[in-house]
Amino acid sequence: MMELFRMYRQYLKLCVVVLSLAAGSAQAYTAADLIADYPFSGDANDHSGNGHHGIVNGATISTDRHGNTDSAYYFDGSSGISVSSLENYHWGDKLTVSVWYMRTGSAGYQAIVNNGYYSGSSWEIRMGAENGGTAIFTSMFAQGGDIGTLGWLDVSPPLNTWHHAVATYDGAVAKFYVDGQFIAESYGASGDLISTGQPLYIGTVNGSSNFTGFIDDVQIYGVALTSAEVADLYQGVPPQPNNTAPIAVAGASVDSNGNQQLDGSQSSDADGDALTYQWQILGEASARYGEKVLVNDLAPGTYTVTLTVSDATASSTDTINLPIAASGAKGDKGDDGNFSQIIQVTGVESACSGSSVATCPSDYTVISGGHQLANTCGCIPEYRYVINSKKSGNGWTVQMECATSQAFAMCAK
Ligand SMILES: [Ca+2]
Ligand SMILES: [Ca+2]
Numbered sequence: 014m015m016e017l018f019r020m021y022r023q024y025l026k027l028c029v030v031v032l033s034l035a036a037g038s039a040q041a042y043t044a045a046d047l048i049a050d051y052p053f054s055g056d057a058n059d060h061s062g063n064g065h066h067g068i069v070n071g072a073t074i075s076t077d078r079h080g081n082t083d084s085a086y087y088f089d090g091s092s093g094i095s096v097s098s099l100e101n102y103h104w105g106d107k108l109t110v111s112v113w114y115m116r117t118g119s120a121g122y123q124a125i126v127n128n129g130y131y132s133g134s135s136w137e138i139r140m141g142a143e144n145g146g147t148a149i150f151t152s153m154f155a156q157g158g159d160i161g162t163l164g165w166l167d168v169s170p171p172l173n174t175w176h177h178a179v180a181t182y183d184g185a186v187a188k189f190y191v192d193g194q195f196i197a198e199s200y201g202a203s204g205d206l207i208s209t210g211q212p213l214y215i216g217t218v219n220g221s222s223n224f225t226g227f228i229d230d231v232q233i234y235g236v237a238l239t240s241a242e243v244a245d246l247y248q249g250v251p252p253q254p255n256n257t258a259p260i261a262v263a264g265a266s267v268d269s270n271g272n273q274q275l276d277g278s279q280s281s282d283a284d285g286d287a288l289t290y291q292w293q294i295l296g297e298a299s300a301r302y303g304e305k306v307l308v309n310d311l312a313p314g315t316y317t318v319t320l321t322v323s324d325a326t327a328s329s330t331d332t333i334n335l336p337i338a339a340s341g342a343k344g345d346k347g348d349d350g351n352f353s354q355i356i357q358v359t360g361v362e363s364a365c366s367g368s369s370v371a372t373c374p375s376d377y378t379v380i381s382g383g384h385q386l387a388n389t390c391g392c393i394p395e396y397r398y399v400i401n402s403k404k405s406g407n408g409w410t411v412q413m414e415c416a417t418s419q420a421f422a423m424c425a426k
Pocket of ligand 1: 052053054077084085229230
C-alpha cells in the first residue's frame with residue numbers, strides 16, 4: 014500500500030512551460046469571425062466553412078488579377094450571384110466587407126456586393142456613374158443611425174484595372190478603404206446593422222444595377238478589421254486569426270482495468286480548439302500519442318515524461334516525474350498488500366475561496382489527494398498533491414488559496 018501511496022503522492026511538477034508558436038501582434042478576429050469567403054476558385058462556393066454558397070446567374074468564371082484561369086467571375090451587365098442563406102442574416106454591430114473588382118463598363122450605377130439597394134440593404138459597396146464610372150462608395154444602415162454613403166467622389170480608381178475595396182463597421186465608426194488606403198470614415202451609424210429579407214448579392218441587386226466587369230475574392234468578416242489588416246489584405250496577406258496557446262497538464266491515472274496510464278485530459282485550450290497529445294518518455298526513441306496512453310509496459314523506475322499538446326497553431330509542454338512501482342500498478346488482487354484498483358475522483362469546483370471535497374465511492378479508501386488550480390482567479394493552472402489539503406472521512410478536503418479549484422482524491426480498494 015505504501016508503495017502506491019508514495020507513487021501518487023510523488024507526482025512532482027517539474028515545470029510548466031508555455032510556448033506560443035503563434036508569432037506576431039494581437040489581431041482583431043478569430044477564425045470563427047469569418048462569415049463568408051468567396052475566392053471564386055472555379056465556383057461561387059463559400060470557403061469559410063459556413064456553407065453560404067452562391068448561386069451563379071449568368072456570370073462566367075474567368076481569369077483573376079494574377080492571371081489564374083477560372084479564379085474570378087465576369088459579369089456582363091445582366092448577370093449576378095446570390096446567396097440565399099444570408100437572407101435575414103443578423104450582422105450584429107461589427108462587419109468588414111472586402112472585394113476586388115475591375116469595372117469595364119461605365120454606364121449607370123453598378124452593384125458590387127450588397128444585400129439590397131441603398132436603404133433597402135444592411136450594407137452595400139456600389140459604384141456610381143459619376144467621374145466616368147469611377148465613383149465608388151459604401152452605405153450602411155444600422156438600428157441607431159445610418160452612414161448614408163461613404164467614399165463616393167473621394168476617390169476615382171480608373172476603369173479596366175483591378176481595385177480593392179473594403180468597408181468596415183465597429184458599431185460606431187464606418188470606414189472605407191480603396192487599394193489599401195483609408196478614404197473616409199463616418200460616425201453616423203450606431204448599433205446593430207439592420208437585417209433584410211434579401212439574399213447577399215454579388216454583381217447585381219436583384220437584377221438591377223448590374224455590374225459590368227470582373228469581381229473576385231469577396232470576404233465578409235464579423236469584425237471591423239484594422240487599417241493595418243486592410244493594408245495587408247490589399248497585399249494579399251489575410252488577417253491571422255487570434256489563437257490562444259493550449260495549456261498542457263501532464264498527469265497519470267489508472268484505467269478501469271487497473272493499468273497505469275499517462276493522462277493529459279486536464280489540458281485545455283481557451284479557444285476550444287481540438288488538441289493533439291504527444292508524450293515523450295526520456296530515453297525512448299519514439300513518442301507516444303493520445304490523450305491517455307498506457308505505460309504498463311515500462312519497467313519499474315522513475316521516468317521523466319514531457320507532454321506536448323498542440324492546437325495545430327500553438328503548443329505547450331508539461332513535464333512530470335512518473336514513478337512506476339515494482340508491482341501493484343497493473344492491478345493485482347491485493348494479496349501482497351497492493352491495491353487491486355485505484356481511481357481518481359474530483360470534487361465540485363469551489364469559488365475563489367472556501368473549500369472543495371472529493372469523495373471516494375463507498376468501497377474505496379482515500380490514499381492521497383490534492384487540488385487542481387484553475388486560472389479563473391488568476392493562478393497558473395496546475396495540479397498540487399497533498400498541499401493545503403487533508404483526508405476527511407472517505408474524501409479529500411482542500412482549502413482554497415486564491416484560485417478556483419477542484420479537490421481530487423486518489424481512491425483505492
Ligand atoms: Ca479568386
Ligand atoms: Ca487555441
